[in-house]
Amino acid sequence: MSNYTFKTIYWGVDQSTEVVFEPIKVLPPQELITACSVFALHKGDIVLSKPERGWGLPGGHREYGETAEECLIREADEEAAMVLKNLQLIGRWATKKRFDSPHNEKYPSKGYQLLYIADVDELNEFNPQFEVSERTVVPLSEVKDYHHDFDNFADIFDYACRVINTQED
Numbered sequence: 001m002s003n004y005t006f007k008t009i010y011w012g013v014d015q016s017t018e019v020v021f022e023p024i025k026v027l028p029p030q031e032l033i034t035a036c037s038v039f040a041l042h043k044g045d046i047v048l049s050k051p052e053r054g055w056g057l058p059g060g061h062r063e064y065g066e067t068a069e070e071c072l073i074r075e076a077d078e079e080a081a082m083v084l085k086n087l088q089l090i091g092r093w094a095t096k097k098r099f100d101s102p103h104n105e106k107y108p109s110k111g112y113q114l115l116y117i118a119d120v121d122e123l124n125e126f127n128p129q130f131e132v133s134e135r136t137v138v139p140l141s142e143v144k145d146y147h148h149d150f151d152n153f154a155d156i157f158d159y160a161c162r163v164i165n166t167q168e169d
Contacts, residue, residue, distance in 0.1 A: 007155060011095075012103035020094045021115070021156050028092065034111040036068045039160050040076065040084060042120040045137045048146055049080055068114045076118075080135050083122040090163045091115045091156075115156075117163060 011017040027033075040047040062071045069087055076084050093113040097104050126135050136146075140161060144150045150157075 010098070012101060014101050014103055016097060016099055016101035017104045017107070018096045018098050021091055022094055023091045023159065024089055024114075027089070027114075028112045030067070032108075032111050033062065033068050034095070034107050034113055035062065036072045036114040036116060038072055038076065038084065038087070038116040038118050039090075040080075040082065040118055040120050042082075042123060042137055045139050046143055047080065047082060047120055047123070048136050048138060048143070049134070069116075072116060072118075081124040081126045082120050082135075083124070084118040085121040087116050087118045088163070089114060090117055090160055115160070117160060 006020055006022060008018060008020050011019050062068065063074075066074070072087065073084055076082050092115065095107060095111050095113060097107065097109045123137075138146060143157065144154070
């Protein structure tokens with residue numbers, strides 16, 4: 001897993017935020033963690049929050065006093081109707097504003113978004129009124145067919161799959 005190559009990408013339609021994915025060994029200071037997301041696995045398949053977002057999975061922005069893990073569990077339940085277990089931190093997005101824009105106004109100029117892997121303990125009845133608006137379950141081998149910009153994320157997804165496979169050994 002140590003052979004992951006760091007890669008800078010830019011988020012937002014205006015590319016206003018510079019982002020680098022980093023495998024993680026130490027948690028950043030809690031006050032710099034702005035959000036989190038998860039590779040949620042259900043019986044070996046991956047749960048996607050919106051097919052067009054690919055692995056943009058349930059996660060969210062922390063509420064006051066909430067840890068990243070508490071946020072992730074709450075958001076998965078509230079927005080994707082699923083209960084998570086076995087959370088494992090695999091990396092972080094180091095984010096830095098290149099310039100202020102409507103697409104990054106809720107973020108500080110520098111921060112981290114944590115990326116986890118977790119098992120889905122329960123998939124509950126889904127309500128299309130939820131923020132994620134849609135939920136689907138697909139085989140890991142097909143996730144590239146659901147992501148509009150998979151090429152930018154393929155190496156990160158590959159890294160996460162290696163972490164998943166290491167868990168199963």
